[in-house]
Amino acid sequence: MALNVRLDIRQAQTLVMTPQLQQAIKLLQMNNLELSSFVEQEIERNPLLEVEEERPYSEETPSDAPEPVEDAPNLSEVDTVAGQDFAEESGTALDVDYDNTFNNDSPGDQVEAGMAAGGGEAFDSWGNGGSSDFSDPTGDLERTLAESKTLRDHLIQQINMELGDTVMRMVALHLLDHLDASGYMRADLDEIAETLGCDVDLIHRTLAQVQQFDPTGIFARDLGECLALQLREQNRLDPAIQALLDNLEMLARHDIPGLLRVCDVDQEDLADMIGEIRRLDPKPALSYSDEGLAQPVTPDILMRAGPGGDWIIELNPDTLPRVLVNNAYHATVSRQASDQDSKKYIAECFQTANWLVKALHQRATTILKVSSELVGQQDAFFSKGVGYLKPLILRDIAEAIEMHESTVSRVTSNKFIATPRGIYELKFFFTTAIASADGGEAHSSEAVRHRIKALIDEENPKKVLSDDKIVEHLRAEGIDIARRTVAKYREAMKIPSSVDRRRQKKMQLNGG
Structure with a gap:
């Protein structure tokens, strides 16, 4: 068979996992304290970056501050994590499930799926278009945390x-x-x-x-x-x-x-x-421990009641860095640069600084969007108490705000919200559902557990409720639940069976 050489042109869609995109995913998963530490390191590396002190995150830019990135979108215009900004630079949207979509068509694709959850190259190597080495020279995020157990x-x-x-x-x-x-x-x-x-x-x-x-x-x-x-x-x-x-x-x-x-x-x-x-x-x-108790969790998101009975959601300004690009300093050093190496270094720093500002901006808007929808879905919990916790899964939030589930998962991981009822991790509000007996709205499994415990606590010592009786009470309240599920929840809460409870209460009544 004869061998010949020919040139073909093909058009195909491929997913390119660039270092910038990896770092965007990593930023999305960080909480505010981790992000502040990361930004401090980038400011030390990049002379064109600076942080504005003592000013909360807002949409407006102060007139006397260095100008931010020129094409950064307005807060109200950002609908997804990636938006058009990331798509323009990397050719890929961030709001996609990257865990199972890698190929090896380009050097940017040659990265393990685990990198999507936290890997990424340091910013100082981005200006030259990236490299095939996606290792994190600063080490994994976990290595920066204290190893001693508090x-x-x-x-x-x-x-x-x-x-x-x-x-x-x-x-x-x-x-x-x-x-x-x-x-x-x-x-x-x-x-x-x-x-x-x-x-x-x-x-x-x-x-x-x-x-x-x-x-x-x-x-x-x-x-x-x-x-x-x-x-x-x-x-x-x-x-x-x-x-x-x-x-x-x-x-x-x-x-x-x-x-x-x-x-x-x-x-x-x-x-x-x-x-x-x-x-x-x-x-x-x-x-x-010599350190005693660690400090309470610092919330990433603040929630308070609004004047009209609604909820106001905002990022915690005390822990959220506001990073700006010093365009004036960039113009000065660009004019003074004489050799090619200096010009290349300044261009790389400027490109990296611009991208970081965009990434932080879109991270903030995404967290606000997800947390606002989460609070809206769990409004009854915040208004009436823990018994009104609504069943919720990641898909519910993702569909409501038109994002991918993986994006919602990253946003809600390791982030806490301060509410009038206390400080909770965002993951706390996701619970499984139990169907309604009358075809109405489903009930949260945690709310059902709470109701089972309340029924047992209120039972008459002379008429201890069996699991079947508890099922009857719950179904009368519109909760469709099986007896084995009641038994499973009761055992998980370490509540004895009706036989054991009857024996214990009989001994208490007899003064034993």
Whole structure:
């Protein structure tokens, strides 16, 4: 067979994963604190970039500030993450699911799918059109974070593992934000219940659960309770030592005769009890880590009630950097550049600075768009309380704002919103749905769990509700749920079966 050479022209659509596009995806996933750290590094590298201090993010540009990128879109005109700006420069839109769409048609495509979730080249190598080496010279983002595990991380891990009910997890996280440096829970439980829109009994039950966490004594409301929690774990909390804990002020005054009387013990037993108390830790948070509790989560998004009863959503100006391109300085150094290397370096810096400003602008508008729709979908939760949490998935938000699900997922990952009911991760508001019995609107699985727990808490001790009875109550309220689902939710919340509950309540009624 003869071999010959010929020249063909073909037209085909391919996906080119440029370094700029990789970095845009990485910026979208960062929270504001991570973004601020990243921007500081870029300002050190690029002399044409500068950050405007003490001014919140807004649509308007101050007249006395360096001009931003000339073709940056207005805030109201940006409808997608990528928009036309990214498409013009990279030939590809950012609002696409890149996880499964790579090919090897060009050097820009030769990148693993994992890079779409956080990889990318440093800005200082973009000006020459990029390279085939997409490694991040600064290291993965995780490497920049502290490796030591804080007490807050330790407690959050226990909350996620031990509390099967999402409503209780939300309450526990709220309680966590009220711990002081010593590990004591100083907030008023009635005020927390009012803030979260739930029954105060739920707050008390959640507090009792988290008081069993490590380090022992955490979440205590006073010194006596802290010491009692530690003694209970050691199986040493008898009535005599409890009486001693109830009268710690007498111990502080060295009122030994009074303590002998109230504890009803002799001097030797009292000395032993005092010795036991002295071996306990009065500040459990400090014993875990030299740093104590980490600072509470800093929200990326702020939410407040508007004058007309609606919600106002804005990015947190305290953590969001406002980056500008110094066009005046660019014009000056461009005129003074004499050799080709200097001119090339200035051009690369200018191109990189312009792209960064666009990327940050579009990141901000995308986060606002997603969070605004999320708040709108969960309006009942913010207005009425945790029992009104609406079932929601990523597709619901994506379809409402005409974006891809992967974009919504990146926006809602590792970002927190400060609301009148507390600070929550955006991912918290996505829950599975349970169908309505009457064909109406579906119910959130978390709201159903909350209702099951409420029914059990309110049950008559002489008429304990079985799982079948709970199903009947829920269906009467318009919730179509199977008995095995009720049993699964009940077990996840660590609620005993009706037989065990009946036995426990019978013992309580008999004073056992």
